[in-house]
Each structure stands twice: as structure tokens, then as C-alpha cells.
Amino acid sequence: MDTDPARTDTAHLRARWNATVTAAGAAADRDPAPYADRLLAAWAEPQRRYHTTAHLADVLARIDVLSEHAPEHDAPDRLAVELAAWFHDAVYRPDRSENEERSAALAERALPELGIDAARTAEVARLVRLTVTHDPAPGDTAGEVLCDADLAVLAGAPDAYAAYAAAVRAEYGFVPDDAFRAGRAAVLRQLLDLPRLFRTPYGAAHWEATARANLAAELAELTQTGPPGM
Template identity: 85%
Template sequence: MDIGTPRTDTTDLRPDLRARWHAAVTAAGAPADLDPAPYADRLLTAWAEPQRRYHTTAHLADVLARIDVLAPHAADPAAVRLAAWFHDAVYRPDRSENEERSAALAERALPELGIDAARTAEVARLVRLTVTHDPAPGDTDGEVLCDADLAVLAGTPQEYAAYAAAVRDEYGFVPDDAFRTGRAAVLRQLLDLPRLFRTPHGTAHWEAPARANLAAELAALTSGDSPG
């Protein structure tokens, strides 16, 4: 599986994503007589909003595919998959409360789908964890979600450049100097983590290339050049 390339053609993703949503809510305990399709459609509409360039349905599909690889490490794979659906369900590049609003959306929607309170709370906790991507030791659900979300950092230099360009497009309203400053701060925060990836698979396959890509982008930003 190509873990690094952000997909740009979302034409054929929706049927597969609807099927994935149905499987996820079923595995999480939703009653068989409740139709989850309207919730899938609302979430997919949110993920396809025009202000998104990287945080799109393609990103959602990629995160779910990476969770498939990492799922044996999770204590509650069903909760992790639902958290992936909600983790960027609310996304405005000019707002700082996206994760909190996304978690609150999960807290409203999942009980309506018949998901029990404990699993709903776990999904919301995981969504909030994507603010820092720094799960506590032993938090295997958090490790899987965060690793899946960050795996894009481990692509080839060309794939990473495409990802970085998509992020820049999302922040097109920000002047270049301000973007460089803010993006550099994000990159430093990530590089300062003792480990970017916590699962065995992520550590073995994604840590080294991701750090190389982050360091290269940071160097390009701080020198005034475009990354990639």
C-alpha cells in the first residue's frame, strides 16, 4: 500500500467510504434496524467542503486504509475507525477549535446511532487527541489513530511535497511570511516529539522518512525557499 500519496481524485471514493462507514458503525454496536447511511452522507458532505485541499475525503480514505494495517495494535478498532471519520469532520483553516467541534459532533451523532456511552466517549477522546498527536504510553487506540493520521509524512520527497502544497493551498489566505512562521512552528513541534509514531509498524516503516521530510520542509521554510 502506498502510504504517502495524498489522493486527489475523489470521484470513486464515496461508495467505498459509505460501505466502510456501515461496517464501522455495525462493529461499534449500532442496531441492525437503524440506517446509518444518512449520517455517512452528512459526514462525506462535510469532508468535501470547498475550503479543503488536504483534509478531504481522500485524506479520510487514506487514514482508514492505514488503520486497516495498524488495527491489530488497537484495543478497540471500531472506536478508532469511527474516530477517523470524525477527526476532521469540522475543519476551517482559520479556526483553532476544529478538533473540539469535531469531537462534540461525534458526541451528538453516535448516541443517535445507538452507540453506547463508553465507546462514544472513547471516540471523542481520540478525536481530541489529534490536537497533539501525543498519546500516553499504553494508549494503543490513540497510537493507531495518530500513526494513521501522520503516515502521510512518510511518503517519498515528491509525495511529501504534494502534501505540503495541499496544506499551503488550504491556508492560501495567509501571507507567505506568516505562513512560514506558523508552519515552521508546527514542524518543530512534531520534530520535538520523542517519537512521531508509536505503533511497531509505524516506528519501523514511517519514522525515519517522516523525520527526513519534516526536516527538509523546515529547512526550506526557514531559508525562504518553497518545500520540495
């Protein structure tokens, strides 16, 4: 996955935003363009190395894939999922723990201004908050799609996964190596301990095994020790 925001097609993202908010019920007299400007500016902030417009574009693309394979009788609110993707890391500071809550609150302010109804706004905010744990309840198909799309980076090819891991490290450049390695190893162990990383049938079938192999390899690299005397 390309994590360089400079190579992300923001014109395509703007067009997609306009189409999504229009379909989601935005008022005809509200211009969605300024909201796209503010969101894309947030996703391109200088402290970001992984949580960039490239990540946003990737999550939206994964939602497309998962939606194509969702059972028609059990399809989630696709528009709410897409809007949640736009907002899920709209507020991001690597040294803060309230990013998802602040991102959800941003959606709760912005979407009503655009004329999006209260029920869909609440669903978008709920989905954004769900990305704290990536643990949707059974039957929460919208949550499953968003969480799987967000975690799909874990199932990248070796070079793509290495670029992802390096970008995460760069975002935490202010953390000393020993502390980062310990913290990152704890996160990886927590992920590997989950009974399932991916909840959608497509994600489980196509991403689970590769993601676990990538996580295990990164964990082994982080925790390896040199020979005596080193």
C-alpha cells in the same frame, strides 16, 4: 497520497461506514446512510485541500495496516478507532482552533442517535480530541493507532510529501507568505523536537526516519535565504 477528493472512492467509504457502525452496535432500526452522507459532504467542503475524503480514506487504510501488526494481546478497540477516524476532521475550518472539539462534539451527538453505546461513544470522542496533540499516553494503544495513522502522511515518498505540503499551503491561502512560512516552520520544528513521531512499533520502524527526513527538508526550504542583494 492522492489528495483529490474527486478521485476518492466514496462508494467504498459508504460501505465501510455502514459495516463499521453496524459492527459497533448501531440499532437495527437506524439507517446509517444519512450519517455517511453528512460526513462525506463535510469532508468534501470547498475550503479543504488536504483534509479531504482522500485523507479520510488514507487514515482508514493506515489503521488497517497498523491493526494487522498490533499484538493480539494488546489490540485496541478497532471499531472506536475507525469511528474516530471518520469524525476527527469532520469539522474543519483552517482559520479556527476548535475544530477537534467541535468534531468530537459531533460524534457525541451522532453516535448515540445511531444507537452506539455510551462507553464507545465516549472513547471515540476521546480519540478525536487526542488529535489536537497527537500525544497518546503510554499504553493507550487506540490513541497510538489513530495518531500514527493520521501522521503517516509525513512519511510519504518525496512527490507525495510535496503534494501534501502544497495542499496544506492551499488550505491556508488566506495567510500571507511570510506569516505562513514562519508558522509552518514553527510547526515543523515542534514535530522534529518530539522524541518520537510514531508510537506504534510498526510506525516507529517503517515511518519515523522517512518522516523526519521529509520534515527537515521542508523546514530547510522554508527557512533558506537567498544570496546578498536578493
